[in-house]
Amino acid sequence: MPYVSVQPADVADDRPVILFDLDGTVLDSAPGIVAAQQQALRDVGFEPPDEAELLSDLGPPPAVIFARIGLPEELITPAVEAYRRHYLGRGIRNAALFPGVAELLDLLRPHYRLATATMKLITTAIPFLQHHGVAGRFEVIGGAQDGVVDKPAIIKATRIALGEPPAEKMIMVGDRHSDISGGRAEGLRTIAVSWGYGSRDELLASDPDVIIDRPDELPAAAERLLAEVRG
Structure with missing residues (x-):
């Protein structure tokens, strides 16, 4: 499982840890995600669902979403490839930090170790955080790689990158059920945020x-x- 230490991880640091999901928690990236999904589906000759349907299922990897909407199996890989081209090319500019998040991270940093644990590919998460000026707020950027769709595995890998701090001193913050269930599966306390893409x-x-x-x-x-x- 890949991760990036933005700063050298200090395994002797005993401050509590807060892990953040990205899409819907740190970044309002829905417009870019949906636009890239729709264009990718058109590229492979499949009429995309409307924006509301795609917005209702943000979070899972694109291959999972495309399978759920009925894209034939043989078209999933080329659609995913097209999605990544569109999303990294234009989606990075069609996203924004949620209001108050940058200030929150600055407020937390003196007291907590901060990291991400996102289903976003690590190769996408890094440039997005850099583009929006907050990569340096995180000691470790934890994210997914191809074929990994398991949130607990991403949380576990991020914890290892941090030097395996005690689970009882870690909190997972996210906007979808997978963030909360993933954190609970790894023994973390959990905070759900209502400003993202999951319903109350x-x-x-x-x-x-x-x-x-x-x-x-x-x-x-x-x-x-x-x-x-x-x-």
Whole structure:
């Protein structure tokens, strides 16, 4: 599982760790994702679903999404290749940091080790974070590689890159059920954010420790969760 240490990981650093999902949590990347999906489907001769349908299933890798909408198996690989060309070429400019997220990361950095654990390919996650000026806020950028669609595996690999801090001192933050279930599977506390792409019903069903509605609510929520662990 690939990862990138933006700064040399200090395994002796015993500060708590916060892992962030990217799409829907740090980055509002939906417009670029959907546009790239639609163009990729047209490239292989398949009429794409409308924007609302594609928006309802943001998060999984494109191969999974294309299979779900009925794209023939033999067209999935060329469609994925076309999607990546369109997304990296234009999607990077058709995205933005959610309001308040950059300030949140700056507020957290003195007190927490920060990393990402995203289903985004690492080769896409890095240039997106660099383009939007926040790559340096993360000690480790953890992301996916081809063929990996397992959120717990990405979280585990990111934890290893950080020197395997105790799970009880780690929090996973994300906007979809896979972020919450992945964090729980690895023994982490979880914070769901409502400003992303998962519905509130989805977030409630995933049973996070906390749901927050604004980035500025995260520091207090994280402190409460860690205080519960400390007893």
